[in-house]
Amino acid sequence: MNQIFNPKSVAIIGATDRKNSVGLCLVNNLDNKKRDIFFVNPTYTTLFGRKVYAKIQDIEESVDLAVIAIPRQFVEAVVNDCIVKKVKGVLIISSGFSEYDDSGRELQERIALKLKESGIYLIGPNCLGIANPSVNLNASFAPSTPKKGDIALISQSGGFIDSVINSYGFSLIVSVGNAAGITLEEYIAFADQDKETKVIALYIEGVKDGRKFFNVLKSIKKPVVAIKAGKIPQLQKAISSHTGSLAGEYRVFSSALRQARVSEAESMEEMFDIAKALAWQGRCKNKIGVVTNGGGAGVLMADYLYDSEFELPKINAIDNVRYKTNNPLDIMGDATTLDYIKACESVISQRDISALIIIQTPQMTTTSLDNAKAIVEISKKYSKSIITVFMGNVPESIKYLEEHNIPNYTDPKRVIKPLKSLLKK
Amino acid sequence: MNQIFNPKSVAIIGATDRKNSVGLCLVNNLDNKKRDIFFVNPTYTTLFGRKVYAKIQDIEESVDLAVIAIPRQFVEAVVNDCIVKKVKGVLIISSGFSEYDDSGRELQERIALKLKESGIYLIGPNCLGIANPSVNLNASFAPSTPKKGDIALISQSGGFIDSVINSYGFSLIVSVGNAAGITLEEYIAFADQDKETKVIALYIEGVKDGRKFFNVLKSIKKPVVAIKAGKIPQLQKAISSHTGSLAGEYRVFSSALRQARVSEAESMEEMFDIAKALAWQGRCKNKIGVVTNGGGAGVLMADYLYDSEFELPKINAIDNVRYKTNNPLDIMGDATTLDYIKACESVISQRDISALIIIQTPQMTTTSLDNAKAIVEISKKYSKSIITVFMGNVPESIKYLEEHNIPNYTDPKRVIKPLKSLLKK
Structure with a gap:
């Protein structure tokens, strides 16, 4: 292929x-x-x-x-x-x-x-085409040419591809169409072998052979995130006219995905939220540390983490600081980049912390880009997972983080599903 | 005041x-x-x-x-x-x-x-300050000055305000701090009287007097969206050190919000998703029509709508069209602006349709800005609720829609909570 x-x-x-x-x-x-x-x-x-x-x-x-x-x-x-x-x-x-x-x-x-x-x-037939950005191939009639990235998107809907093609970076894009020749399963196996691909993202309406589909998902090495459309029986007719696949019973499908250690996304945005975590960060254990300069955002983050049964180990005492050592660790609204470095280094080096969430609310003295650069340096020193929540409108800092493979989410709640996916596979 | x-x-x-x-x-x-x-x-x-x-x-x-x-x-x-x-x-x-x-x-x-x-x-004391953009007042130490809009944000966290201040438009911003003088309830009543305010958004960690709080929520005329932080008992200590309020039992609080017809948001992004629907669109009944140029996005939208018990009435036959009249109405990937106008006018004028969701995936021939302009014209002719889902990266069209009070969501799933909130109050 x-x-x-x-x-x-x-x-x-x-x-x-x-x-x-x-x-x-x-x-x-x-x-x-x-x-x-x-x-x-x-x-x-x-x-x-x-x-x-x-x-x-x-x-x-x-x-x-x-x-x-x-x-x-x-x-x-x-x-x-x-x-x-x-x-x-x-x-x-x-x-x-x-x-x-x-x-x-x-x-x-x-x-x-x-x-x-x-x-x-x-x-194909009946498809949008394919793209392989690392070799500058765009054999599709998509409205734009995708940026190079590490997500292989394999989709049973061409319109789905159009909707995301200029928002993310891709290693491969395949619109499978009616899949009369190369099958969905063969594309997945191909993406698993592709050296640019770090995560496989699937938009699925229905599969022709469930056993074959789940067997390939279990056999491949790379992490997979999937979104299933057509969950409701009323919609199965609409789907069969879309790509000629059978929709199947959703619950069975969803539980089979779970067994195959595939992360299931509930929405398009969530699919790519999960994909970038899987592509850029290593798997982690359920031992989460949180550092924040915003009290409110820290409380919300803790709400979501506890509600999803994440464990927040005690943070060890840090010398010479003004703040109390809780987890989430609130380093205060006027935290400097040095405050971030001291707190993050201290938390991430704890033996019983496996992943670090770093929250930044853009307050009066916040030096956002410096914080982003410091976090990237820390990520190079430790082999633990790092996820950031840089909120507000700080596109330059977020771009820097994501160019250096730190996935950023603009809302604390959006951390949860990606973090869960890092516990798998 | x-x-x-x-x-x-x-x-x-x-x-x-x-x-x-x-x-x-x-x-x-x-x-x-x-x-x-x-x-x-x-x-x-x-x-x-x-x-x-x-x-x-x-x-x-x-x-x-x-x-x-x-x-x-x-x-x-x-x-x-x-x-x-x-x-x-x-x-x-x-x-x-x-x-x-x-x-x-x-x-x-x-x-x-x-x-x-x-x-x-x-x-106050212990607060970020206040802002009243319509009279150019920014008496706060927020990192930027908010744009004029129609959301009154009343927050028990200053950092929360910092996180959203340059992402949305506001009629009022109040950081209540310890609320030793003017109370949370008095700010809410003031926002209800403020002529620039169309919706009140609350970030709440805890209230001092639950009865007073819910009484004011029941007595005011404007719609309210609230996010409750500190849902988990473990966090109540962290909160009391944040603004000195008691966190209270979350379930009781949440059910009281529901009784007061307040829309509860689960995340910051959802809060503003809901706020813009409440501010810009009238209340509607549970009779939803969907027009889409993307099959996949239409199927996802229908999944979410059925799952949340929305009703999708049958769409009446439309003369001289290539597509089948289902709801969601898939007007095909190559739909022109005229196709959108014909379909949307037909669906929105149905007596048994109360709200219209218009989905656009940016496909090869899609004329996004023309579609946005046509939708704004339609919104002027009909007093029914209109929500758009312009996906992909089409900021100019989305800006046009939102400047004309059509709330846009970049993912079909994000329509659900705002649409639910339009059924209330």
Whole structure:
């Protein structure tokens, strides 16, 4: 599968300059000098000053990946051409297959079988495409090109990908569509092997083979966070028309996720909150220390931690400080960066503390960026988990923290699910 | 109380140019041409080219509000001066009172009694201060000056205010501190009368008189959202040292909030999610319509709505459309602004729909700002509640929506609590 996620050459079948078309979006998203891009479309001879081929067989060079974005009635003939051309993989963006009607389902099965017999990978049909930011591949009609990161997002909804693509960094993005060729399970196993991927994030509406799905989740090494859509029986019809999967009974599914040590997210934001903790921080034990410069935020944090049965060990006495040594450790509103360093070093070096939550409310004398830099230095010295809660509007400091793999949450409550996920796997 | 929330003149007792001092922060935050500002400090004669008075009585003009930011041992003498000067109100920022030790408590009681007998309002002590953005008053040492808005925030934690002050718009901000003079209940009643305030947001650690507190909540007209910190018994000691209030049993408190038709928020972000819905949208019935251009987001939204027992009436057939009329109504990934208008107008004009949720995933051809403008136009034509879920990174469109009082949430799950709050009161 490496050859289709890092192709040397890509043919866009359905390349066009028509405004608001998928073909044009693919032309733009795939445009870079990392690989050869060929345009295929019988109604053009040139496009943006470049040659357009009538058929993929007309291309002299070899083609690793053929991306097909044409009406469904033309897809089968083009797939036949791709088989003749001996491409390595075919990505079918086009819809109108098993998700649409019975004849679409038959067509899809025929195409999938042909490609399988020819040893050619099939992605889709009915999908947004794929992206592999570390090799500058964006073979999708997403509205933007994702930043490089360490989350592999594998999604049964293309719109879900569109909603998050410019908010996070990704190692891989796969819109599985109807998954007639490469299966959901095969994408997960591939992401587990991908060296840029540190965490696998799944948007799941339904799985075709539950046993196979949970077996792969149990067998892989990397942590997984999943969101299950279509929990309510009333919705199963809506889903089957979306990607042609069966929704299944939610409770059974959720308990199987738990058994596979997958973190289940209840919302999109929570999914990425969890993903960044899993990607950036090591697993920890249930022994949590909290350092805060805000009394109120500390009380809220403690509420959430106790309510979720986290343990807050006693903090050892710290010499020469004005504050009482409780956990949460309130180092007061006028805490300086030196106060933060002294308190954090003291707490994190306690044997019975496994993870440290550092809260910052932006008060009058708070030096936010200096605090962020100090925390990054501390994180390099200790192999324990660190999570920050820099609140208020301090984007520069948060950017610094997250660039150095310290996950930040802007509300104490958002720490809980990510921290729970660090106890797993 | 109007005279102290919109004072014609303010004296800063403890004005200074010392770096990182509360006195300097007050000088900066109060600096504007809306009112006379006087500096009081016996150790200066001039400050920033302006006269500094040794005592407040030395000021010839009348003083409405005296803000005191000096060590506690000097506070009583200065309060005596304020009584002589016949100020309208005294705001004591200084700490070291009932939250600190017994002698602090006695001092606080003595000062409060004196001021009461002289008919002078007392805010604090041990507080961040107050702000009234509509008259450009920032009598606090918060790190920034809040934008004008319609939320009155009344908080038992100053750090809580610091954490949100530059993220939202406010009509009033009050850090109640130890509330030795004006009580929590009196601030709430004042906010209820304030014409800029549309919703009251409370951060509560504990109340001194539960009956009085819940009586005022039941008697006021404006909607209220509250967050209760210190839910866990282990934390009550930490709280009593924070603002000197008793934390009380959480369950009793929570059920009393419900009886008073107060929306309880579980997190800071949720508090403001709820506040903006209550401030900007009218109350609605449990008859919800959903329009979406993203299948996945629509399924997630429906999951959350059904799980919270919202009712989704059948959508009437719409002429000449490609999509099936379900609720959520999926108008497809390539929906244009005209598609949004047609679908939204049709759904919102149904008699049995009381509130409309409009979801936008930013897909290839999505015209986000045009959609936002169209939604604002629709909101002017119908007196029903509208909430949007514009996902992905579309800050310009979200700004447009929220400037026109359409609350936007970036995740479908975040709609639920605000929508529930619109069913109340």
